[in-house]
Ligand SMILES: Nc1ncnc2c1ncn2[C@@H]1O[C@H](COP(=O)(O)OP(=O)(O)OP(=O)(O)O)[C@@H](O)[C@H]1O
């Protein structure tokens with residue numbers, strides 16, 4: 001069958017969410033709604049110290065004074081924040097020494113995801129902290145890490161075991177009142193990951209977390225804090241999928257990265273949350289605040305592959321505070337059907353000789369809208385700041401949209417800023433060429449999209465690149481092709 | 482091997498092929514010549530299954546099987562290869578990766594396992610040597626920034642890799658320099674056997690000195706109006722197409 005716009009359109013409509021299943025693990029859920037008592041209850045359930053409870057309450061009070069932002073290029077029905085249950089923890093929550101002891105249903109879940117635990121074990125060198133519905137249920141490889149003084153645990157555990165570190169850094173990059181969703185997250189975050197790499201230590205393995213929204217009607221408010229002490233290095237992988245749900249599920253995570261002098265953090269994300277069905281019903285609202293702070297000579301790289309969610313609002317950013325610090329953002333965002341993504345980055349150049357690179361690849365199909373929004377800001381003190389941005393869009397069909405909103409603000413004449421943007425379409429001639437060589441249309445589209453995304457895919461750690469490529473193919477299977 | 486009977490094809494209700502008859506047997510080389518716009522590329526596209534064109538009448542069979550309903554990739558799996566007059570660029574996809582995908586897709590269609598990596602590498606080495614292609618070239622994005630001649634040589638490299646039963650070469654000679662023409666022609670000749678067949682579309686007699694045809698056909702206004710031996714090409718080179726147009730008009 002040759003490729004035509006009509007056929008492509010039809011195929012796009014047939015895509016159903018691959019991971020639409022629901023794991024039946026009993027949960028312990030708080031009543032719906034949000035007020036100070038609920039915030040206190042969450043803190044109490046987690047047995048938190050008073051300073052943490054107070055911090056949450058402050059955030060809650062700030063949040064009640066804030067408005068949901070409306071500037072993004074997305075339209076959706078605003079969630080009813082009083083109709084959400086803010087806490088859901090699996091009932092069975094023992095800590096396991098090995099993954100073998102994990103609830104078989106959970107293992108099954110992973111099998112359906114194609115990232116079976118068996119498979120993960122084979123990926124030697126990957127420590128997996130599985131976050132399912134907010135509470136960590138398994139942590140592995142902890143010992144190896146502990147020998148190097150590396151702390152990798154759930155944030156709840158960190159609050160108990162390493163309160164001085166949490167207290168010192170939480171909210172320093174993303175303050176409680178930073179924005180509407182960040183404030184909400186600060187008030188009610190249920191769990192997330194914490195990572196600390198001591199001075200001069202190179203983390204010997206990729207640290208990896210799989211998130212999953214599992215309980216109908218519970219929002220997920222993850223909180224991640226990664227601290228790379230002076231001269232250290234860590235590569236952190238975050239992957240997410242969510243099961244099919246009819247009502248929209250809210251996800252408002254906060255990720256804070258701190259790279260002290262000469263440290264380097266690589267943070268890679270593969271996000272494949274339920275995008276809603278072909279009519280645009282259901283799907284996850286993904287409103288995330290991710291930000292990293294670079295001290296002197298430090299480097300932070302964000303790499304993301306975003307194929308899921310109904311609405312994505314996400315701008316992993318770097319504050320290049322220290323001289324000679326480096327920020328990078330590599331992104332692939334795929335939207336299909338009625339998905340809407342407004343994603344990009346902010347590079348804030350404060351220090352001298354700071355450098356940033358932005359490579360964004362947007363792929364839109366169906367009736368989706370895909371926007372890149374990026375800010376490059378050079379402060380007056382930031383002599384010789386340099387930025388290179390490249391935003392490429394690939395369109396499939398005639399009903400989708402690709403938009404680029406680059407904002408540049410410089411207060412220093414020595415700044416060098418380059419911006420390139422392209423928009424292209426998958427050509428029928430390209431498809432036919434592939435077909436003629438024996439490659440069917442679906443595979444051809446996957447091949448072309450992979451080619452288009454190559455610069456970003458190449459930035460992913462090996463363990464992740466394979467999965468990301470698979471995800472791209474899945475979200476394009478009978479969908480974008 | 483290939484049998485075309487009374488083939489009519491049109492695009493946007495404009496009839497381009499108007500009753501083509503052509504039979505190609507294993508081991509044969511056919512040349513198709515004809516003025517610009519006479520329908521040569523259209524014919525090759527239709528044989529390859531390009532659905533931009535609508536087949537309104539006639540029959541195409543390949544290896545005794547009616548292929549009218551087959552998708553382009555299915556025809557490719559059966560052994561039809563088209564060297565494009567204008568090869569298409571695919572950014573970010575290396576020649577090697579493209580070939581690996583193409584070969585494995587064909588193998589899967591035949592129920593075979595993927596080709597083992599060492600076998601693939603060996604084949605790539607062998608065929609790139611045959612066509613004197615620098616292997617660095619194979620890691621570049623497919624056709625992107627390739628010179629006209631490089632694109633054509635790359636088409637023949639792909640043909641060598643895929644080992645088709647029927648190869649249609651649409652103006653593969655245009656754009657090739659003198660040495661490249663010899664190298665590419667040698668390559669085609671060495672891949673020839675009594676079991677496969679080649680259809681070359683060209684404007685110039687020169688190519689046919691290297692790839693010697695058993696038959697030469699003249700395509701005019703969507704019909705094959707004259708067929709002959711290799712001498713016909715010489716005659717065309719000398720006299721152009723006017724005399725044929727007159728013959729047809731009579
Ligand atoms: N996609 C198309 N849309 C409209 N007309 C087309 C299309 N493709 C081919 N044609 C027309 O069909 C006719 C035959 O074109 P074709 O490319 O087959 O000629 P050709 O014999 O290969 O010519 P050349 O020697 O220049 O390569 C031309 O008049 C051309 O304009």
Ligand SMILES: [Mg+2]
Nearest residue numbers: 521522523566
């Ligand atoms: Mg032509």
